[in-house]
Amino acid sequence: VNSPSYSGKPREDKLLGGLLSEEFDEGSCLSRYQSSLYRKPSPYEPSEYLVSKLKSYEMLHKRCGPGTEAFKRATEQLGHDTRSCGECRYIVWVAVHGLGNRIVSLVSAFLYALLTERVLLLDQGTDMRHLFCEPFPGTSWLLPHDFPLMDQLDSSRCYGTMLKTDAINSATTGTIPSYLYLYLIHDYEDHDKMFFCERDQNLIRQVPWLVSNSNQYFVPSLWLIPSFQTELIKLFPQKDTVFHHLGRYLLHPTNQVWGLITRFYNAYLSRADETLGVQVRVFSNPDGYLEHVMNQILSCTQREKLLPELTTLESQLKAVLVTSLYPEYSEKLRAMYWESPSSTGDMVQVYQPSQEMFQQTDEKLHDQKALAEMYLLSLTDKLVTSGLSTFGYVAQGLGGLKAWILYRPTNHTTPDPPCVRAVSMEPCFHRPPPINGCQAKTTVNSTRFVRRCEEWTTGIKLV
Numbered sequence: 001v002n003s004p005s006y007s008g009k010p011r012e013d014k015l016l017g018g019l020l021s022e023e024f025d026e027g028s029c030l031s032r033y034q035s036s037l038y039r040k041p042s043p044y045e046p047s048e049y050l051v052s053k054l055k056s057y058e059m060l061h062k063r064c065g066p067g068t069e070a071f072k073r074a075t076e077q078l079g080h081d082t083r084s085c086g087e088c089r090y091i092v093w094v095a096v097h098g099l100g101n102r103i104v105s106l107v108s109a110f111l112y113a114l115l116t117e118r119v120l121l122l123d124q125g126t127d128m129r130h131l132f133c134e135p136f137p138g139t140s141w142l143l144p145h146d147f148p149l150m151d152q153l154d155s156s157r158c159y160g161t162m163l164k165t166d167a168i169n170s171a172t173t174g175t176i177p178s179y180l181y182l183y184l185i186h187d188y189e190d191h192d193k194m195f196f197c198e199r200d201q202n203l204i205r206q207v208p209w210l211v212s213n214s215n216q217y218f219v220p221s222l223w224l225i226p227s228f229q230t231e232l233i234k235l236f237p238q239k240d241t242v243f244h245h246l247g248r249y250l251l252h253p254t255n256q257v258w259g260l261i262t263r264f265y266n267a268y269l270s271r272a273d274e275t276l277g278v279q280v281r282v283f284s285n286p287d288g289y290l291e292h293v294m295n296q297i298l299s300c301t302q303r304e305k306l307l308p309e310l311t312t313l314e315s316q317l318k319a320v321l322v323t324s325l326y327p328e329y330s331e332k333l334r335a336m337y338w339e340s341p342s343s344t345g346d347m348v349q350v351y352q353p354s355q356e357m358f359q360q361t362d363e364k365l366h367d368q369k370a371l372a373e374m375y376l377l378s379l380t381d382k383l384v385t386s387g388l389s390t391f392g393y394v395a396q397g398l399g400g401l402k403a404w405i406l407y408r409p410t411n412h413t414t415p416d417p418p419c420v421r422a423v424s425m426e427p428c429f430h431r432p433p434p435i436n437g438c439q440a441k442t443t444v445n446s447t448r449f450v451r452r453c454e455e456w457t458t459g460i461k462l463v
């Protein structure tokens, strides 16, 4: 380990309160057991019930995962509609959109797998192996390349489409399709949203293979399915820790990405008295450097006292980690704290790991940098994120941080107020099913679970 910042910390913490299995070889995935050296201990303990649930999931995955007899039998069953659902059931996760979107949907699919005793497998249409280590001991979460289903995905097997065309009916029982394809992408239709209905879950539960296409953090709506609620409350007595715990359980950067993270951390962040992460994502058209966004960042960080005014008299070393596709935001910030003659004492150092200029998802090093930056942001003491960005949500959730969220600017002007403090560290589910749908009853009673998102009121999040 290269000069980790929290070297005085006891090593017992390396299993993150029992979240992680001890079964792995440490060298093959350094981040798994070394993350505790870089991250302050989380104030959020996983429940014993969650820890035991993860252990039984690991056993299930070993028993049903790729290479097992059970997996072979389940694969042979594909295409033959059945009345029994077999010994192992699966959910195959397909990568959709950018890395942040992928991560939040992956964590959602994993929670769904835990709740429904399914085995989570990753479609290898896009290569996740250069980003994440295997999370489950003694088995693999990668769907074998020669798996038959993936090249014949057709929309007629899409659950929403089947409901629409009466090819399936959740009220009647009969033969069960051997696989269903779930469309849970932000532009999904009402029929697709029936996935979140209790009655539909009763049918879907029996289907051996599910293929999940989503770019959303759909966890909050799982809390609104009555049959999941009791279990969820036991798993997560602190409701807003779902992403925090499952993310830290599941997402271990590969050694290559860990190198990017630790080299940057040790060189630029480890010696600061306080670190601030600023994630700048520009969704407008045109994107790039925008004066009103720069003003928004300054207004937010000064108003919320995240950065000193140019005249303050403290003498702390503050390291600011800026992540953005564009270089200008960090350049201006750096210049400001260098040029100002009135700045006394306080040292503000500004760093930006990369300036990729545009999104290049599925380009190996680009994705690795994106993951490294989300992770680095999650290691900071305080965090400013751009509203609606799943990139920022991942950083906030992994870090156990409540970010200051920059509102999305409209009409090319700086919003006033510029930012809002997150009510919880959970990601926002941008496009939940309608509140007057099948979840109407639970939604009314659900104010203790979910709230409207701070920066996007059509979305909901756990609190």
Ligand code: GDP
Binding pocket: 097, 098, 099, 100, 101, 102, 280, 281, 323, 324, 325, 354, 356, 358, 359, 360, 361, 366, 367, 369, 370, 373, 388, 389, 390, 391, 392
């Ligand atoms: P979202 O679109 O903000 O919700 O986040 P996503 O991660 O889903 O998609 C944005 C993608 O653009 C990222 O995955 C990266 O590929 C790229 N990107 C956006 N902002 C940054 C950044 O600050 N640093 C890096 N390295 N890549 C970024």
